[in-house]
Amino acid sequence: MNNQYLDIILAEITPVLTEKNFKKQTDEGIEYFSNGERAISVVYEEGKHLFILRQAQLTDGEGVNWTELTQWLFDNGTENDARTIGRDFNDTIKSALGVKVKDVAIPSKEVTGDHVKIDAFAGKFLVIYPQFKEEYKDNVANYGEFLYDEFFKKTAVPTLRSVLKAGNKKQIEKLIGLLNDGYLNGDSAVVTTVTYTILAGAFAGDQDLWETAEKYMEKAEYLRNSGRMILKILNNEKAKQKYMV
Known part of the structure; x- marks a missing residue:
């Protein structure tokens, strides 16, 4: 083992x-x-x-x-x-x-201000994938704050990979749409999360899966270009090890 x-x-x-x-x-x-x-x-x-x-x-x-x-x-x-x-x-x-789990509220998907903030992005993600609500609560309860990089590595990365492999067009388009919205309208934390945590984590070392994802990005040009940029970075072996989950 x-x-x-x-x-x-x-x-x-x-x-x-x-x-x-x-x-x-x-x-x-x-x-x-x-x-x-x-x-x-x-x-x-x-x-x-x-x-x-x-x-x-x-x-x-x-x-x-x-x-x-x-x-x-x-x-x-x-x-x-x-x-x-x-x-x-x-x-x-x-x-x-005898550790008591703190009562943690699920973040709202509502956007306040000019940009989507990380809590709202997480809220949107949890609307699509409510099975990760307990994961969110555990993240906040364990660390005392929302460690979003850790959360999305454990949830969004494997989910993106699995829906692409399953080939369910509706599910793929819904998740790609969420990522594209976050990339276009999110603040710096959301953009970084989409680009370096989720895209890099999902496609590091897997060109075939990335090519599958690209087929669903006709309406997500900027997200697609960001993914291509990440894959170029990941041609560097040290960088690939950093971003792979």
């Missing part, structure tokens, strides 16, 4: 553990988080293809007795699958530690 998947899961659970004064430790080659009284770890069972989240109460003079909190099957999984597991483990840890 590639360690990169475990790293993705750990990246999802580290913020809440750090907030609760857990520190990463290693004992006999096993990495875990501990606050001195409780330990939490994630392990992968090769034979069963399972990621397991477990915890243990720490008592002086006694061995560590791990108990399972939850598990996920991970057989030929992807990076997005690992992120899903990490988010689920994060929710389980919050419940186990």
Whole structure:
């Protein structure tokens, strides 16, 4: 099993553990988080293809007795699958530690002022894809503010790729239309998000998928040109590694 998947899961659970004064430790080659009284770890069972989240109460003079909190099957999984597991483990840890999830309001899609701001852009995105409302709430609750780059990397990038691969014309045109509107009418944060987070994240290293997207951009000339510019930048290998999700 590639360690990169475990790293993705750990990246999802580290913020809440750090907030609760857990520190990463290693004992006999096993990495875990501990606050001195409780330990939490994630392990992968090769034979069963399972990621397991477990915890243990720490008592002086006694061995560590791990108990399972939850598990996920991970057989030929992807990076997005690992992120899903990490988010689920994060929710389980919050419940186990008694962390209360803040009541986070969904942003309005209404535009105020001359340009579409990032909250309104997120609101428009969530109208089309309401399944990501909880992801938005978790983002704000976990970080105390809306980390939009992180949010759109996890949601808009894989969604754009999946709708293009599925070939549903109506869904593709709706999403391309949203991105085009954001690019044309958004403020600097929205334009940067559309260009460098979503387009770069979706098409880095995938010329074939970009050519598919271009077929739906006849009415989105400026967005298409921006995408072409990004792909030229991504011909540089270091740049490609920076923008790929």
